[in-house]
Amino acid sequence: MSVADTGFSILSEDFGAAPHRYFAHLRERAPVHHEPAIDSYFLSRHEDVKRVLTDHDAFTTETLQVRAAPVMRGPVLAQMTGAEHAxxxxxxxxxxxxxxxxxxxRTVQATAAELMAPLLARGRMDLVNDFGKPFAIQVTLALLGLDRRDRHKVSAWHSGVAEFVTSLTLTPERRRHCMDCAEQLEAYLLPVIEQRRRDPGDDxxxxxxxxxxxxVAMSDRDVTALIINVLVAAAEPADKTLALLFKHLIDHPEQLAQVRRDPDLLAAAIAETLRYTPPVQLIPRQAEEDSTFAGTxxxxxxxxxCMVGAANRDPDAFTAPDTFDIHRPDxxxxxxxxxxxxxLSFGAGLHQCVGTAFARAEIETVAAMLLPVLDQVRYSPGFRYQEAGLYTRGPLSLALDFTPVH
Structure with missing residues (x-):
C-alpha cells in the first residue's frame, strides 16, 4: 500500500497554525504520512507511536546524531544504550x-516567589514571558549549579540550541546562528567543568x-553534552506546560473552580494538560528495518x-479525546x-523522560503558589491567543488580569 495523499503538508502554515484540526484526518486517512521535502514519515495513531517508542531494536535514536549531537556538543542520553545508558x-x-x-x-518555591512578587501588585502579567520563561531558566540553572547572573546569556544560547533540535527545516543562516550559540555555550561551560572537577559541590x-x-571519569565532551541535554530538556517544556495548564483552566471555569476548592485535583489537571496539549509534539526515531503500519x-x-499530540487524542486510547477533562477515568x-x-507526553520505553517526577513536582508546586493569588484571573482585554511550534509547541504569550495582591 502506498502512502496516502493527505492533500496538505505538515510543514504548511495551515497545519502549523492549528495542528489539532488535522489529527483525526491523519489518524483515519493517513496514519503514515510522508513529507517529501524532508523525506520523513509521520505516525499519528496511539498504537503505532507506542510501538515505535518501545521497540528499540527496530526504531533507534540514531537520527539524534544529526538532530541533536551537533549543538549538544556530544552524545545525549537518548543516543546511548546498554551499560553506558544505564x-x-x-x-x-x-x-x-x-x-x-x-x-x-525549595529552589522552585524561592524562584517563583521572587518572580511573582513584583507582578502580583500590578494585577496583570504575561504568564509566558513575564514569569514562565525566566522561571524555567532560573530553576534549571540552579539545578545545574550555574550562576543565575548569567541567565540572560545562557537563555539566549539555549534558545539557539533548542531551535536547532526542534526545527524540521533550517535556513543556512539560522543553522549558523544555532551552531554559534552552541559553541558559545560550550565555551562558557568548559571552565565551569574544570572548576567542578577541582572543587565539586552538590549540584x-x-x-x-x-x-x-x-x-573512567567522563570526558569534558561527555559532561558538556549531558549538561546541555538537561538544560534543554528541563527548561524547554516547563513554561509551556504551566501556561497551557492555566489556559485550559481559564477556558473551563467550572474545572478551575473545582481545582481551587480541592487542591488534590491539581495533579490531575496537569496530567490532562500534558495529554491534551503536550509541549513536546514530535519524537524522532530511525527505522532500522522495513516496518509496516496500517498496510504502509x-x-x-x-x-x-512520532506525533505525540495526535496519539494523545486517539479515540482508541481515550474517550472523548478532544475534550479537556480533569476527571477523565482513562x-x-x-x-x-x-x-x-x-x-505519551513523556515518551515511552527505554528513553522515557528522566525528569518526569521533577516535571510534576515543579509545575504542581508553582501552580499551587499561583492559583490562590491569581484571584478572578482572566485574559487581558484585547488579548489574542496564539501558539507556535511543530516539534515543541506552546503559547507565544498568555496575558492575564487578576485582582492585585498588596
Missing part, C-alpha cells in the same frame, strides 16, 4: 528524585564531573516522527507520571 541515566535521575528533589522544590554538574563509567511500509533508514493521575502512563 549508568549515566542513573546519575541524572538521582538529581531529580529522592532527597535531591526536595532540595529542588548536577559536580555529580557528572565526579562520576565514572567503567572506572516505512523503509529501513527512514526518519520516523488517564489515571498516579500513573500519568510513571512508565505506565497511557498518554
Amino acid at each position: 549508568v549515566k541515566r542513573r546519575i541524572v535521575v538521582r538529581a531529580f528524585t529522592g532527597p535531591a528533589l526536595a532540595d529542588q522544590i 548536577l554538574i559536580s555529580k557528572l564531573c565526579t562520576a565514572e563509567f567503567d572506572g 511500509t516505512v523503509p529501513a533508514g527512514a526518519t520516523v516522527f 488517564l489515571g493521575t498516579a500513573r500519568s507520571f510513571t512508565a505506565a502512563a497511557q498518554h
